[in-house]
Amino acid sequence: MTVPTLSHLDALESEAVHVFREVAGEFERPVILFSGGKDSIVMLHLALKAFTPAPVPFSLLHVDTGHNFPEVLEYRDRTVARHSLRLHVASVQDHIDRGVLRERPDGTRNPLQTVPLTERIQAEKFDAVFGGGRRDEEKARAKERVFSLRDEFSQWDPRRQRPELWNLYNGRHAPGEHVRVFPLSNWTELDVWQYIAREGIELPEIYFAHHREVFRRAGMWLTAGEWGGPKDGETVEKRQVRYRTVGDMSCTGAVDSDATTLDAVITEIAASRLTERGATRADDKMSEAAMEDRKREGYF
Amino acid sequence: MSTSTSTVERPSATIDTLRFATAGSVDDGKSTLVGRLLHDSKSVLTDQMEAVERFSADRGQDAPDLALLTDGLRAEREQGITIDVAYRYFATARRRFILADTPGHVQYTRNMVTGASTAELAIVLVDARNGVVEQTLRHAAVAALLRVPHVVLSVNKMDLVGYEEKEFRRIVEDFARHADELGLPGFTSIPVSALAGDNVVERSARMDWYDGPALLEFLETVPVGVEAADAPARFPVQYVIRHGEVRHYAGQLVSGALRVGDRVTVHPSGETSEITGIDVLGEAAEAAYAPRSISVRLADQRDVSRGDMITTGAADTAPSLTRDVRAAVCHLAERPLRVGDRVLLRHTTRTVQAIVRELGGFPELTTNDLGRIVLRTAEPLALDDYAAVRRTGAFILVDPADGATLTAGMVELR
Numbered sequence: 001m002t003v004p005t006l007s008h009l010d011a012l013e014s015e016a017v018h019v020f021r022e023v024a025g026e027f028e029r030p031v032i033l034f035s036g037g038k039d040s041i042v043m044l045h046l047a048l049k050a051f052t053p054a055p056v057p058f059s060l061l062h063v064d065t066g067h068n069f070p071e072v073l074e075y076r077d078r079t080v081a082r083h084s085l086r087l088h089v090a091s092v093q094d095h096i097d098r099g100v101l102r103e104r105p106d107g108t109r110n111p112l113q114t115v116p117l118t119e120r121i122q123a124e125k126f127d128a129v130f131g132g133g134r135r136d137e138e139k140a141r142a143k144e145r146v147f148s149l150r151d152e153f154s155q156w157d158p159r160r161q162r163p164e165l166w167n168l169y170n171g172r173h174a175p176g177e178h179v180r181v182f183p184l185s186n187w188t189e190l191d192v193w194q195y196i197a198r199e200g201i202e203l204p205e206i207y208f209a210h211h212r213e214v215f216r217r218a219g220m221w222l223t224a225g226e227w228g229g230p231k232d233g234e235t236v237e238k239r240q241v242r243y244r245t246v247g248d249m250s251c252t253g254a255v256d257s258d259a260t261t262l263d264a265v266i267t268e269i270a271a272s273r274l275t276e277r278g279a280t281r282a283d284d285k286m287s288e289a290a291m292e293d294r295k296r297e298g299y300f
Numbered sequence: 301m302s303t304s305t306s307t308v309e310r311p312s313a314t315i316d317t318l319r320f321a322t323a324g325s326v327d328d329g330k331s332t333l334v335g336r337l338l339h340d341s342k343s344v345l346t347d348q349m350e351a352v353e354r355f356s357a358d359r360g361q362d363a364p365d366l367a368l369l370t371d372g373l374r375a376e377r378e379q380g381i382t383i384d385v386a387y388r389y390f391a392t393a394r395r396r397f398i399l400a401d402t403p404g405h406v407q408y409t410r411n412m413v414t415g416a417s418t419a420e421l422a423i424v425l426v427d428a429r430n431g432v433v434e435q436t437l438r439h440a441a442v443a444a445l446l447r448v449p450h451v452v453l454s455v456n457k458m459d460l461v462g463y464e465e466k467e468f469r470r471i472v473e474d475f476a477r478h479a480d481e482l483g484l485p486g487f488t489s490i491p492v493s494a495l496a497g498d499n500v501v502e503r504s505a506r507m508d509w510y511d512g513p514a515l516l517e518f519l520e521t522v523p524v525g526v527e528a529a530d531a532p533a534r535f536p537v538q539y540v541i542r543h544g545e546v547r548h549y550a551g552q553l554v555s556g557a558l559r560v561g562d563r564v565t566v567h568p569s570g571e572t573s574e575i576t577g578i579d580v581l582g583e584a585a586e587a588a589y590a591p592r593s594i595s596v597r598l599a600d601q602r603d604v605s606r607g608d609m610i611t612t613g614a615a616d617t618a619p620s621l622t623r624d625v626r627a628a629v630c631h632l633a634e635r636p637l638r639v640g641d642r643v644l645l646r647h648t649t650r651t652v653q654a655i656v657r658e659l660g661g662f663p664e665l666t667t668n669d670l671g672r673i674v675l676r677t678a679e680p681l682a683l684d685d686y687a688a689v690r691r692t693g694a695f696i697l698v699d700p701a702d703g704a705t706l707t708a709g710m711v712e713l714r
Binding site: 005006008010011013014015017018021022024025049050051052053054135136139142143149158159161162163164165166167168170172173174185186188190272273274275 | 315316317345346347348384385386387388389391396398401410411413414417418538539541542543548550551552579581582589591592593606632644646648649690691694695696698702703704705708
């Protein structure tokens with residue numbers, strides 16, 4: 001007899017659900033990093049499916065840079081309420097106000113997220129932290145495990161990772177250590193979009209083309225704000241743009257687009273000759289090893 | 301670098317995926333081959349290529365170094381070596397690919413074992429000038445041990461031996477002589493030059509004596525194994541979802557199929573029951589097939605929990621219930637494994653204590669050693685022969701002191 005072949009999205013979905021259930025079975029205090037971006041939205045959707053008809057046995061953690069897109073915060077709060085989830089918020093602004101962190105001269109807050117994140121993980125004694133990171137995003141991420149052990153400083157050491165064989169994930173850790181878990185490791189940007197379309201998942205509006213006041217810097221359209229733009233020689237103009245990633249507004253660039261529907265977005269991404277991060281992340285361009293360095297410090 | 305729109309079609313949602321691994325010795329050009337595969341299949345985007353061009357120019361090279369497409373860590377770029385396994389993703393119109401890029405340099409065997417554990421195909425790379433060396437045989441032995449269904453012997457640097465057929469033939473014959481004794485059922489050989497791009501993505505005009513496919517063509521067309529639906533089902537219970545009075549046993553189906561009405565056995569208790577419901581992530585279904593993640597309900601309210609395994613099939617196809625585990629192993633950790641060691645054994649969703657009883661006559665295994673082992677476990681395990689079902693015949697040993705993954709094991713029932 002013939003076996004129905006599994007579509008690649010079904011295979012990725014089953015594999016990711018397997019990872020969520022492993023964590024639920026092995027850990028005491030797991031949490032899902034939730035930014036309101038498409039990857040974390042897909043993560044939450046998968047977690048909801050993994051435990052249906054029971055509720056998701058994890059809480060959510062958002063690292064709030066203080067420079068978030070209002071549409072995304074609104075989406076976050078609506079989602080939390082709809083699924084009766086518990087949301088933890090670790091705030092970069094609080095750390096700046098308390099003098100623990102200092103604002104960078106360039107106004108970028110993405111690199112400042114590491115301290116609030118790791119402090120909150122320690123304070124709440126989270127032992128498994130789900131991240132939406134994909135290995136296709138960046139070269140340092142290509143080395144990442146599905147279960148990635150972090151020491152009490154949340155540090156990642158690519159030379160000392162546990163080998164990961166078959167689907168036997170080893171989550172053993174000492175008190176104070178935790179495991180970063182990446183259920184979307186084997187997904188690509190296009191997979192994420194195709195899955196969103198198939199499942200009919202709602203996204204924040206910024207992912208679709210809309211008119212917005214932006215200015216040009218380093219080949220990207222940035223939103224004007226008190227964090228450093230526009231400077232002299234940069235002019236604000238109203239353009240039709242959309243975002244490929246959600247991050248801190250100070251360094252997340254928009255792309256010119258007329259894609260107002262999911263299908264149009266998928267067509268646009270399939271034809272794009274720029275990677276997701278290359279097109280939209282100013283901070284990854286700071287150096288060849290920017291992501292690696294930040295991951296070593298505990299960034300997700 | 302052109303910024304024109306890609307001519308490579310993107311995959312549809314129904315396309316299949318080939319997971320494969322690469323293995324090679326130091327300096328045989330593996331990073332260049334992988335870089336060439338990504339570059340020539342138009343899987344490298346403009347900003348990635350620009351970064352490679354910039355870095356190559358900074359180092360005074362006059363052509364972009366394709367190896368830089370894969371070597372992503374600071375130390376790798378500085379030292380020109382690959383550290384640890386990396387996973388690469390690319391797609392053509394025919395197929396999606398997940399590549400486990402395993403380094404030949406540092407701790408090669410354990411890295412290849414890691415990459416090969418999920419691979420359906422392994423590329424063993426050989427430098428045409430050096431031919432089959434000890435590392436080649438080691439890589440072939442690992443592919444055979446891990447039961448990777450397809451092996452490609454890729455003879456690289458053909459440009460440095462004048463694209464000569466006799467050089468290629470000599471290496472293939474040499475490799476074939478060893479294949480049998482290594483337990484390799486068969487292999488496909490392809491002559492390539494990763495640096496010049498011969499037979500990687502396009503067939504090369506410089507080797508008209510070769511009439512086989514280019515490497516990518518082969519990767520696109522090699523059959524991906526589909527398990528028979530009449531294979532006995534193996535369903536390790538991962539998690540019990542309680543909803544009111546109802547218990548849903550959640551897990552990923554490793555092999556075969558489960559249907560509503562099936563008589564099942566729960567291991568290790570040996571109790572039997574009947575499937576009364578199947579949910580595929582929220583959708584009720586009459587049947588589900590491997591490798592789907594599902595949940596099932598049983599007719600009787602049994603005490604079934606994480607670590608148990610639900611199976612179907614006649615008694616003679618049942619997994620072997622035993623506390624004495626015989627297996628082929630690869631030792632992964634720097635700390636040696638010794639007879640008498642107490643370890644944790646992780647098999648499917650079950651973790652049990654175990655003692656190392658025998659190490660094939662050796663007093664200890666050290667990093668990268670391949671060997672045979674006998675373990676005694678504190679509780680019985682439902683084991684399959686690794687050759688029959690990879691996922692229920694595989695296990696890892698874990699150090700109870702610090703949680704390090706020590707050893708990869710493949711059960712040998714016969």
